Amino acid sequence: MIELDGLTKRFGNKVAVDHLSFRVRPGMVTGFLGPNGAGKSTTMRMMLDLDNPTSGSVRIDGRHYHELREPLKHIGALLDAKSMHGGRSAYNNLLCLAQSNRIPASRVSHVLDTVGLGAVAKKKSKGFSLGMGQRLGIAAALLGDPEILMFDEPVNGLDPEGIHWIRNLMKALAAEGRTIFVSSHLMSEMALTADHLIVIGQGRLLADTSMADFIHENSRSYVRVRSPEQERLRDLLHAAGIEAVASGEGALEIDGVAPERIGELAAEHRIVLHELSSQRASLEDAFMQMTAGSVEYHAHSERDGAQPPPVGPHWGDQWDGRTDPGSGSGDATKGA
Numbered sequence: 001m002i003e004l005d006g007l008t009k010r011f012g013n014k015v016a017v018d019h020l021s022f023r024v025r026p027g028m029v030t031g032f033l034g035p036n037g038a039g040k041s042t043t044m045r046m047m048l049d050l051d052n053p054t055s056g057s058v059r060i061d062g063r064h065y066h067e068l069r070e071p072l073k074h075i076g077a078l079l080d081a082k083s084m085h086g087g088r089s090a091y092n093n094l095l096c097l098a099q100s101n102r103i104p105a106s107r108v109s110h111v112l113d114t115v116g117l118g119a120v121a122k123k124k125s126k127g128f129s130l131g132m133g134q135r136l137g138i139a140a141a142l143l144g145d146p147e148i149l150m151f152d153e154p155v156n157g158l159d160p161e162g163i164h165w166i167r168n169l170m171k172a173l174a175a176e177g178r179t180i181f182v183s184s185h186l187m188s189e190m191a192l193t194a195d196h197l198i199v200i201g202q203g204r205l206l207a208d209t210s211m212a213d214f215i216h217e218n219s220r221s222y223v224r225v226r227s228p229e230q231e232r233l234r235d236l237l238h239a240a241g242i243e244a245v246a247s248g249e250g251a252l253e254i255d256g257v258a259p260e261r262i263g264e265l266a267a268e269h270r271i272v273l274h275e276l277s278s279q280r281a282s283l284e285d286a287f288m289q290m291t292a293g294s295v296e297y298h299a300h301s302e303r304d305g306a307q308p309p310p311v312g313p314h315w316g317d318q319w320d321g322r323t324d325p326g327s328g329s330g331d332a333t334k335g336a
């Protein structure tokens, strides 16, 4: 278990991490999400004692990191895969780490085989591709057989086979009862991997919830229906007290009604349907909705004069103490 209590980090005037308190529990994969600059890496660095908190604390299985005598046996981390010594072989890089934590040398070959680098163990790591470097970093995290593993952007540079592999590895490690904490910008990947989510924006906690609840609470689910008799269907639904909105793609969208009800009504009145589908929002939709006001840098085109997209109500408003939840993100928009 990892426990954060009021964790705060300032860099001069910049508050990178702002009174973060949450727990990362064993037996599941916990995803760590936030827009660019939200404070994820800074938080992870403080978890590993690589940055000192301005205030607050992190505990690893009840202890501060510096109290762990052989930390790699408690917590393994992939933060920056490029931190390996390029002039050393993959094997020697890991051997140095193993020796400093009194880990038997036999573990080195074992973890190199686990990540698929056994055949290149004697090769210097500076010749490694991005994906091989990532695998070496993951091997280093696994070296001490720790109960807690942290991965910052683990799929970065991995090919589809590698992404599939790391996803299954994280799930298998969690199923063994370990604590797995992983950050990624790849929402589709996170949706397939994480059971629980911690979401931060501008250093503050926005959500600490299960994947299913996060998507449910932060996005819209609706029924989409297409028919060659769209107007007749719409009138029929209206008469039944169901409001359908034309989507502009020749479809109707209906909130808050089960698709079965719509299908039955259409069948009763012999209206042909070409599509009747439940539209569930994706993790990406939910994430964009929640973090809209917490994004430091919005892209928009100067050439076509387009403005940044309008920002709807979001949790960050509560924290900012604003009274108008639709007041937009102008003050948070720095870039172009």
Ligand SMILES: Nc1ncnc2c1ncn2[C@@H]1O[C@H](COP(=O)(O)OP(=O)(O)OP(=O)(O)O)[C@@H](O)[C@H]1O
Pocket: 011, 014, 015, 016, 034, 035, 036, 037, 038, 039, 040, 041, 042, 043
């Ligand atoms: N050493 C530093 N000195 C000054 N500011 C810093 C330093 N490290 C981070 N920051 C600032 O703190 C904020 C949080 O940065 P951090 O790298 O933790 O965010 P992140 O969520 O990991 O972002 P990304 O998704 O882009 O990797 C940013 O505004 C960043 O510019």
